[in-house]
Amino acid sequence: DQQVKQNSPSLSVQEGRISILNCDYTNSMFDYFLWYKKYPAEGPTFLISISSIKDKNEDGRFTVFLNKSAKHLSLHIVPSQPGDSAVYFCAASANLTPLVFGKGTRLSVIA
Amino acid sequence: DTAVSQTPKYLVTQMGNDKSIKCEQNLGHDTMYWYKQDSKKFLKIMFSYNNKELIINETVPNRFSPKSPDKAHLNLHINSLELGDSAVYFCASSLGTGPAVVYGYTFGSGTRLTVV
Numbered sequence: 601d602q603q604v605k606q607n608s609p610s611l612s613v614q615e616g617r618i619s620i621l622n623c624d625y626t627n628s629m630f631d632y633f634l635w636y637k638k639y640p641a642e643g644p645t646f647l648i649s650i651s652s653i654k655d656k657n658e659d660g661r662f663t664v665f666l667n668k669s670a671k672h673l674s675l676h677i678v679p680s681q682p683g684d685s686a687v688y689f690c691a692a693s694a695n696l697t698p699l700v701f702g703k704g705t706r707l708s709v710i711a
Numbered sequence: 712d713t714a715v716s717q718t719p720k721y722l723v724t725q726m727g728n729d730k731s732i733k734c735e736q737n738l739g740h741d742t743m744y745w746y747k748q749d750s751k752k753f754l755k756i757m758f759s760y761n762n763k764e765l766i767i768n769e770t771v772p773n774r775f776s777p778k779s780p781d782k783a784h785l786n787l788h789i790n791s792l793e794l795g796d797s798a799v800y801f802c803a804s805s806l807g808t809g810p811a812v813v814y815g816y817t818f819g820s821g822t823r824l825t826v827v
Contacts (some may be wrong), residue, residue: 613752632813634727634813634815636815636818641820641821642820642821643715643801643803643818643819643820643821644754644801644816644818645818646814646815646817649813649814649815651813681727687752689754698744698756698759698766699756699816701753701754703751703752703754704751704752704754
């Protein structure tokens with residue numbers, strides 16, 4: 601059973617535009633949510649996180665939004681750059697349990 | 712360089728063999744993990760190890776066993792390898808669990824295991 605779902609396997613965006621990556625979850629006990637970025641042949645790299653007590657966290661070009669009632673979070677990248685092309689994983693943690701990951705969304709930023 | 716390093720990067724082996732993957736972190740983290748990324752691209756937790764407490768994902772076959780000689784190392788031993796074990800295995804570490812998770816895990820670059 602997938603507790604963290606990324607229903608879009610891929611997304612293409614033009615350079616300079618906004619990229620929006622979505623993530624849904626089913627476990628209401630999740631209290632931290634994270635986004636990871638992964639390049640081929642490398643491990644996932646931590647990008648940004650948000651606590652369940654917040655609804656927005658911003659770090660430079662990256663903003664994560666959390667809608668607890670809808671059990672939905674999204675990652676906004678603006679402006680998108682070609683170097684942002686990677687697979688993005690949504691992850692969540694409940695209390696002390698290890699991170700649960702989604703399947704990932706492949707973002708392609710087209711110059 | 713501070714990092715999580717795992718070796719080997721690639722491992723091709725025959726069914727029935729026993730193999731090990733090594734993982735070392737020099738970040739001073741006290742919790743380490745093994746994740747498996749299968750052909751469907753899911754990253755699934757296999758084990759977490761914190762101060763000698765091992766938490767096992769109950770779906771992991773007992774042919775898989777983690778060994779931690781010290782806080783900086785968490786090796787993965789696999790006995791009697793099967794075709795279905797082919798996957799990319801990632802080691803990761805974190806500064807404890809709970810609220811520290813907000814700082815994220817640091818992952819190694821992965822070991823691609825191919826069982827033939």
